[in-house]
Amino acid sequence: MARNRLAETASPYLNQHADNPVHWQPWDEEALAEARKRSVPIHLSIGYAACHWCHVMANESFSDPGTAAYLNQNFVNIKVDREERPDIDQVYMAALHSLGVPGGWPLTMFLTPQTEPFWGGTYFPPTPRWGRPSFRQVLHAVTETWQHKPETVATNTKAIATHLMSGQATEPPPDTHPDPELLDAAAAQILVHFDLERGGLKGAPKFPQAPLLEMMWRAHLRTGNTAYADAVLITLRNLCQGGIYDHLGGGFARYAVDDQWLVPHFEKMLSDNGQLLYLLCLAYEKTGEPLFRARLEETANWLLNEMRLPSGAFATSLDADTDHEEGATYVWSADEIEDHLGAATETFAKLYDVTPEGNWEGRNILNRLRTEAFAWLGESNEATLARHRASLLTVRNTRAQPARDDKVLTDWNATLIAALARSSVVLSRPDLLTAATDAFAFLSENKTPSGQLAHAWCDGRITAEAVSTDHAQMLRAAIELYAATAEKHYLDSAKASVDVLETNYYDDDSGSYYLANAAQDALFARLHSDSDEAMPAATGVAAEACGRLFLLTGETSYLDRAETIIRHQARAIARNLIATASLQNAWDTALRARHVIVFGSESKTDDTIAKHIAAEADPALTREYRPDSSASEARLRICDMERCYPDITASQEIADLLARTRTGHTR
Template sequence: MARNRLAETASPYLKQHADNPVHWQPWDEDALAEARDRQVPIHLSIGYAACHWCHVMANESFSDRGTADYLNQNFVNIKVDREERPDIDQVYMAALHSLGEPGGWPLTMFLTPATEPFWGGTYFPPTPRWGRPSFRQVLQAVAETWQHKPETVSTNTKAITDHLTRGSSPASTPGDLPNPELLDASAAQILVHFDLDHGGLAGAPKFPQAPLLEMMWRAHLRTGNSAYADAVLITLRNICQGGIYDHLGGGFARYAVDDTWLVPHFEKMLSDNGQLLYLLCLAYEKTQDPLFRARLEETADWLLTEMRLPCGAFATSLDADTNHEEGATYVWRAEEVDDVLGPAARHFAEVYDVTDMGNWEGHNILNRLRPGTFDWRGAKDEAALARHRAQLLSARKNRPQPARDDKVLTDWNATLIAALARSSTTLSRPDLLSAASEAFAFLTKLQSESGSLTHAWCDGRVTAGALATDYAQMMRAAQELHTATGQKDYIDSAKEFFSRLEASHYDEDSGAYYLANADNTALFARLHSDSDEAMPAATGVIAEASARLFLLTGEQRYLERAATIIRHQAASIAHNLIATASVQNAWDTVLRARHLIVLGSRSKFDPAIHDVVNAEADPALMREYQAPSSATETRLRLCDMDRCYPDVTRSEEIADLLSRTRGGHAR
C-alpha cells in the first residue's frame, strides 16, 4: 500500500509517525495481506510514545527520504505501539532474545509474510558507529538475504520457532506444594546482590523492580529477618530522594541510568507509579516515616492532576523528551534557580544539589542524595523548601512540556486503582478512593456485550482486546476496592474476571496463562505471561488473587488453582529468582494469607486498633468491615487458610494475634 496509514489510528505513538515518508501500516490484516501478495519481508518496528531512542531513530532514519524509499520498495513496514499490543511485543522480543541479542526499544524485527521472524535488533544508527552497522546496511543485508538466500531465512525461522516452542512448554510436572524453605532461600540469594548503600540490585542501570521489592518485604514478614526489610527501605528512601523522583511535580521516572538513582530516563509511566505507590503504602504503614508520606501524597496528587483523563481513567505516560531533548522540562541551571527564588536560592541549592557546573551534562537534576541533605529535616525547614519547590514548579509550567500519551490501558490503570484504594486508607484520603472507584467503573463500562474487558482505549474507541494481564490486575483492583469499601459487588467482579481467564487464557498443561486470547491467530506463536518484566506476570498475579478469593469466598476452587500454578512454577523459581518474584509473592500469600473481619461500625472503630492493623503493613493481610445491626462493640475475627481464631476486642489482643500468625500457618 503506497501510503502511510498511521493517521487513521488512535495510538498517540503511531500518530507520531504519521508524517514519516515510510509507508507505515498498523498491524492488521490489510498489512499482512500486502506482505503475502508482494512476497516481501515485513519490517516490524515496535516502540512507545515515551521512548527516547524511538524518537532518535525516527528522526535519523524514518524521516530520511532515501531510507524511506528503500524501506517502501523492499518491505511492508508495520509500526506497533508496544503498550497497545504487548502480545505482539512479547513474541518478537522473545524472538530477539533467542538470537542472543539483548532487548530494548525500538525493537526492529524482520519477518516472513507468515509473520515468522528471521532476524532483528533494536536501535540502529544512520551511519556505522559503536561497532554497529548503519540502518541502511542492515536493510540491504536483509533484502539481499531474502532475495538470494532463502535457505538462510528458513533455517533462522525454524531455529527461532523451535526455541520459543521449547520455552512455552510445561514448566514442570506438578507435584506437592514445594517446601516453603525454597522461598526463604530465594530471598537470601537475592539479598546478596542488593546494593545496601543505594538500594536496588547492584550495578547500573537501576530499575525499581516493584515485584522484587515486595518479595523481599514479604520475606521479612515471613521470617522476621530485618535485613530484608532494610533492603527495601534503603531502596525506597534512595528512590524517593534521587533524581528518579520529580521533586517539583511528583511522580517517578521509569529508571535511572546510573547506580545511585541520580540520572533518570525521564519518561514517567503509569505502571511504575502505581506499583511504587503501593510499596510506599507498606513502607509508610510500617515506619511512619514522613518522607514516605510526602512522596505518597505528592505522587497521588500528580496522578490526579496531571494524568487523570476526563473519562475518569488515567493516561499511560509522559514523554522523556521535550522538543527532541531528553529531560529538557525537568533540569535546571543554577542561574535559573536564582532568578526564581532570589535570596532563598542558596539554601535550596545546598539541599537539592544545584551547582554552577551542574550534576548532569551541565544541568542540574534536583535530588537529595548527598549526605546532610538526605534525611528529612525539621518541619519548619521542610515547609520552606515546599514553598520554594512550588515556586519552581510554577516557573517550570511556563516551559514546553513533554507529550502525554492519553491511551487508557486496563492493566496499568488497574495497578493504579489497587494502589489508590490502599492509599486512601493509609492516608485517610477519601478522594483517592473516589478516583479509584471511578476509574474501575470506566474500565468495566468498556466491557463488550459478551462481557470481555478491553486492553486499550484511546480517542473514544477500543483499540485492543483484553489480555491476561488485564483480567489479572482487575481481579486485584477489585479486591483492594472491596477492602476499602466493603462492597460485595467488587468480589463478584473479581470472580467474573477469574472465569474469563479460565475460559480464554489458562493452559492446563503448564499451569500458566497465555498473555493473548485463544482467538488471536495472527501471531506465529502464543506465549505465556509467566515472567515478570516492567509489570508482574499475569500468572503470578492470578495465583495471588485466587488465593485471596478463597479466603474471601470460601470456594475451594480458587485455592486449588493458586496451588496448581505454584506447583507448576516452582521449578522456574530456582532458575530465575528475579523474573519469578510475582509467583513467589503468590506462594507467600498461600502460606500466610490472613483475613481480618472487623465486626462493628467503622465510626466506633478504636483508633488504637486501626493503628495496630495498619502497622502490620502486610500485603497478604486482607481487611473487611462488616456492621451487624446488633453490634454493641467492635469485634475482630482473624482467619487464615485453614482456621478462624476466637474473636478479640482490644488492640493488644489483635496485636498479639497478628504477631503470632504473621509467619504463616504452614511454618
C-alpha cells in the same frame, strides 16, 4: 504501493509516525496481505510514545527520504505500539532474545510474509557507530539475504521457532507442595545482589523492580529477618530522594541510568507509579516515616492532577523528551534557580545538589542524595522547601511540556486502582478512593462489541482486546476495592475475572496463563505470561489474588488454582529468581494470607484496632470493615489459611494474634 496509514489509528505513538515518508502500516490483515502479495519481508518496528530512542531513530532514519524510499520499495513496513499490543511485542521480543540479542525499544524485526521472524535488533544509527552497523547497512543485508539466500531465512525462522517452543515446554508438576524453605532461600540469594547503600540491585542502570521489592518485603514478614525489610526501605528512601523522583511535580521516572538513582530516563509511566505507590503505602504503614507519606501524597496528587482523563481513567505516560531533547522540561541551571528563589538559593541549592557546573550534562537534576540533604529535616524546614519547590514548579509549568500519551491501558490502570484504594485508607483521603472507583467503573463498562474487557482505549474507541494481564490486574484491583469499601459487587467482579482467565487463558499443561486470548488473531507463537517484566506476569498476579479470594469467599477452587500454579512453577522459580518475583509473592500468599474483619458501628470502631492492622503492612492481608450497630465495642476476627480465630477486643490480644499469624504455615 501502499501509503502511510497511521493517521487513521488512535494510538498516540503511531500518530507520531503518521508524517514519516515511510509507508507505515498498522498491524492488520491489509498490511499482512500486502506482504504476501508482493512476496517481500515485513519490517516490523515496535516502540511506545514515551521512548527516547524511538524518537531518535524516527528523526534519524524514518524521516529520511532516502531511507524511507528503500524501505517502501523492499519491505512492507509495520509500526506497532508495544503498550497497545503487548501480545505482538512479547512474541517478537522473545524472538530477538532467541538470537542472543538483549531486548529494548525500538524493537526492529524482519519477518516473512507469514509473520515468521528471521532477524532483528533494536536501535540502529544512521551511520556505523558504537560497534553497530548503520540502519541502511542492515536493510541492504536483509534484502540481499531475502532475495538471494532463502535457505538462510528458512534456517533462521526454524531455529527461532524451535527456541520459542522449547521455552514453552512443560513438565508434570510435583505431586506434593514445594518446600517453603525454597522460598526463603530465594530471598536470601536475592539479598546478596542488593546494593545495601543505595538500594535496588547492584550496578547500573537501576530499575525499581517493584515485584522484587514486594518479594523481599514479604520475606521479612514471613521470616522475621529485618535485613529484607531494610533492603526495601533503603531502596525506597533513595528512590524518594533521588533524581528519579520529580521533586517539583511528583511522580517517578522509569529508571535511573546510573547506579545512584541520580539521572533518570525521564519518561514517567503509569505502571511504575502505580506499583511504587503501593510499596510506599506498605513502607509508611510500617515505619510512619514522613518522607514516605510526603511522596505518597505528592505522587497521588500528580496522578490525579496530570494523568487523570475526563473519563476517570488515567493516561499511560509522559514522554522522556520535550522538543526532541531528553529531560528538557525538568532540568535547571544554577542561574535559573537564583533568578526565582533569590536569597533562598544558597540553602536550596545545597540541599538539591544545584551547582554552576551542573550534575548532568551542564544542567542540574534536582535531588536530595547528598548526606546532608538525605534525612527528613523536620516539619518547618520541609514546609519551607515545599514553598520553594511550588514556586519553581510554577516557572517550570511555563516551559514546553513533554507529550502525554492519553491511551488508557486496562492493566496499567488497574495497578494504579489497587494502589489508590490502599492509599485512600492509609492517608485517610476519600478523594483517592473516588478516583479508584471511577477508573474501575470506566474500565468495567467500556467493553468490546462482544462484551469483553478491552486492553486499550484511545480517542473514544477501543483499539485492542484484553490480554491476561488485564484480567489479572482487574482481579487484584477488585479485591483492594472490596477491602476499602466492603461493597459486594467488587467481589463479584473478582470472581468474574477469574472465570474469564480460566476459560480463555489458562493452560493446564503448564499451570500458567497465556498472554493472548485463544480467540484472538493467531500470531507466530502464543506465549505464557509467567515472567515479570515492567509489569508483573499475569500468572503470578492472578495466583496471588486467588489465594486472597479464597479467604474472602471460602470457595476452595480459588486456593486450588493458586496452589496448582505454584506447584507447576516451582522449578521455574528456582531457575530464575528475579523474573518470578510475582510468582513467589503468590506462593507467600498461599502460605500467609489473612482475612481480618473489624466489626463495629462507626461510633464504636476502635482506632487502636485500625492502627494494629495498618502496622502489619502486609500485602497478603485483606482487611474488611463490617458495620454492626448492635456491637457494644469494636471487635476483630482473623482468619488465616488454617482457621478462623475467636473474635477479640483487647488491644494486646489483637497485637499478639496478628504477630502469631503473620509468619504463616506450612501446608
